[in-house]
Amino acid sequence: MGSKWRKMKKALGLNLCTYLPRTLEEPPSSCLNSAEKLSDAALLSPVNWPMTPTPSSYGLRLSRNSSKSSKTCSICLTKMKEGGGHAIFTAECSHSFHFHCIASNVKHGNQVCPVCRSKWKDIPMQHPMLDLPVLFDRSHNDAAINLARRLHPPRRVMNQGHAPQIQASEPSMFNDDEQLEQLPVIPGKSSSSNDVSDNNRPVRMMDIKIHPEVSAVPRAQSCGNFDVLVHLKAAATVAGHAVSENNQISQYPRAPVDLVTVLDISGSMAGTKLALLKRAMGFVIQNLGSNDRLSVIAFSSTARRLFPLTRMSDTGRQQALQAVNSLVANGGTNIAEGLRKGTKVMEDRREKNPVSSIILLSDGRDTYTMNQPEPNYKLLLPLSMHSNDNKRFQIPVHSFGFGSDHDASLMHSVSEISGGTFSFIESEAVIQDALAQCIGGLLSVAVQELRLEIDGVCPDVRLGSIKAGSYSSVVLDDGRSGIIDVGDLYADEERDFLVSINIPAENAGSETPLLKLRCVYKGPLTKEIVTLESHVLKIQRPEKVGPEVVSIEVDRQRNRFLAAEAMAQARTSAEQGDLSTAASILENCRRVLSETAAAKSRDRFCAALDAELKEMQERMTSRHVYEASGRAYILSGLSSHSWQRATARGGDSIDVSSLVQAYQTPSMAEMLRRSQAMFLGSPSNHRLIQPLLSFTSEPKPR
Incomplete structure (x- = not known):
């Protein structure tokens, strides 16, 4: 021991401290005490997920064995025991770290203290010739390098299986995704509306309902802009099985997911934000299945892939x-570079799981690409992820902006372009809940590439317009038919569209056929194309009609579109500086x-809309309030209503205790429950529990 100690002191005298940090491919060093090694179960336990780094003790020392000194490394959050066989680096700002922890950190470009953000002059870094961590300043020389070679000859790094690797240099192609396991084959063949679910066929995964705004129109009267509500609902699931409308259960395992998370680790994320982000990612990792694949992109001034798409x-x-x-948090905010690498992982992969998605999380503004007066947000995503005539369904980017300094316009635009949602996390404490809700949806995709075709039945019926929010829709030139591209639906998820038609006058007959869907x-798993047809919608044509009551279902959706239109107009005025x-x-x-009619019938959906609009008004009382939270709150609301999908939003003025979220599916709610139960299980985190606010309403009667 004495001989090794003298060599180490000599190395320090040459401003050279040698230690070869363990990579993810290597087993833990045998010199570690067994008490310091975590089992697989312990690593997955929330108790061992990182929390806020704490400053370590002061002083520069590389000590012999001693039982009196015990400090905490602010990077790995484990004890730094003197004499434990690890060099301790104490920076000029007086914060201490394991040398191998800080050397690995600096190797990736971080040159400031992870705790106090002060910039270092003398930093531990990777020597380009030796691939050894070196405490490098101007005085290092060949003698020191030779000494380092003698003390620690280079070691080969063995790759064990398909485990994710943190790579010093990235490949030019991200085609190193882990091979997929063979999924169980689910027999099935194309289905039509006449199919009946039985033991030989998969359960029908979609239901269609049609609601006219009124049930009858006088025979001699013609109507323009007559609204018809089209309601779609994906089948529910129970423990991975599909459940049809008549409660028949069939074996139908969920579709596995390819997920890429693009995480902001810029300097503003230091401290509690980064700790909560790590905890949230731990929850995501823990709840992915063995057939799901994950890759993580971390970005600050630059971006790097932590590991390839890997099965969990x-x-x-x-x-x-x-x-x-x-x-470790450090540097600027280059969202564009993070997204570029995230999409590249998806584009270059050799194999594909049935469901693919990207999650973007940031608390800042892109200071590298989007610093023009009028930035073009489409440049943030490659053309392969833009909607066009040849590609109707893209990989959605679900973005999460939190805090008062994130670029809500950028993140909302990225999600809108790709078909994802934008969530505003006002309190960083609910990062995990927000991600949990999103993951709950992604892990329950029931149908894919859904396309709704609308045809007029009566020769004189014409389609005037289709209100579909952000979904691509078109009325064909002859006005006889229309198309809505819906894409993926989660289990138990619903979609409502309003189709405006004209109804001709009738000379005879008791009813008029209008539409067929x-x-x-x-x-997702069978890859079979399923066709489902609705009944023909007919409307009664009596000589006279008494007082008609407008359908609450239709009126509810009219109100949703009115509110969304008002939000968009208000946002335009606010961006122009006219808050009043x-x-x-x-x-x-x-x-x-x-x-x-919906409001007068005390429809709770309408009441929640009113509360939401009121909340937006209050966030426009001043320019400062609007910049800090108003813009993000409105954009998150627009994203939720236009896609009819649950998003997380800040604020506490909407009473969620007695209302349920309009777009939240049971799978989302279950994953959210798991997230909150995990926090409740940790006594130190009771104060972090806050309700995850989203648009709220009562369950819609059908």
Whole structure:
């Protein structure tokens, strides 16, 4: 021991401290005490996920064995025991770290203290010739390099299986994704509306309902802009099985997911934010299945891939946790580069799981690419992820902006372009809940590439318009038919569209046939194309009609579109600096909604819309308030309503205790429950529990 100690002191005298950090491919060093090694179960336990780094003790020392000194490394959050066989680096700012922890950190370009953010002059870094961590300043020389070679000859790194690897240099092609396991074959063949679910066929995964705004129109009267509500609902699931409308259960395992998370680790994420982000990613990793694959992109001034698309087996989970836990906040915010690498992982992969998605999380603004007066947000995504005539269904980017400094316009635009949602996390404490809700949906995709075809039945019926929010829709030139591209639906997820038609006058007859619908979709696992046809919608044509009551279902969706339109107009006025006009637009919309049939019937959906619009008004009281939270709150609301999908939003003025979320599916709610139960199980985190706010309403009667 004395001989080794003298060599180490000599190395320090040459400003050279040698230690070869363990990579993810290597087993733990045998010199570690068994008490310091975590089992697989411990690594997956929330107790061992990282929390806020704490400053270590002061002083520069490389000590002999001693039982009196015990400090905490601010990077790996484990004890730094003197005499434990590890060099301790104490920076000029007086914060201490394991040398191998800080050397690995600096190797990836971080040159400031992870704790106090001060910039270092003398830093531990990787020597380009030796691939050894060196405490490098101007005085290092060949003699020191030779000494380092003698003390620690280079070691080969063995790759064990398909575990994720933190790579010093990235390949030019991200085609090193882990091979997929063979999924069980589910027999099935194309289905039509006449199919009946039985033991030989998969359960029908879609249901269609049609609601006219009124049930009868006088025979001699013609109607323009007559609204018809089209309601679609994907089948529910129970423990991975599909459940049809008549409660028949069939074996139907969920579709596995390829997920890429693009994480902001810029300097502003230091401290509690990064700790909570790591904890949230730990929750995501823990809840992915062995057939799901994950890759993580971390970005600050630059971006790097932590590991390839890797199956979340026991080994994959453990090493993904280790990779995420090693992240340190530093540098600027280059969202564009993070997205570029995230999409490249998806584009270059050799194999594809049935469901693919990207999650983007940031608390800042892109200071590298989007710094023009009028930035073109489409440049942030490659053309392969833009909607066009040849590619109707893209890989969605679900973005999460939190805090008062994130670029809500950028993140909302990225999600809108790709078909994803934008969530505003006002309190960083609910990062995990927000991600849990999103993951709950992605892990329950029931149908894919859903396309709704609308055909007029009566020769004189013409389609006027289709209100479909952000979904691509078109009315064909002859006005006889229309198409809506819906894409993926989660289990138990619903979609509502309003189709405006004209109804001709009738000379005779007791009813007029109006529309017929056809759904075409793909099963995520079977890949079979399924066609489902509705009944023909007919309307009664008596000589006279008494007082008609407008359908609450139709009126509810009218109100949703009115509110979304008011939000968009208010946002435009606010961006132009006219906050008073923006607030007036929202107030006028609230007044109009209060006079509708749904509001007068005390429809809770309408009441929640009113509360949401009121919340937006209050976030426009000043320019400062709007910049800090108003813009993000409105954009998150627009994203939720236009895609009819649950998003997380800040604020606490909407009472969620007695209302349920309009777009939240049971799978989302279950994953959210798991997230909150995990926090409740940790006594130190009770104060972090806050409700995850989203648009709320009662369950819609059908």
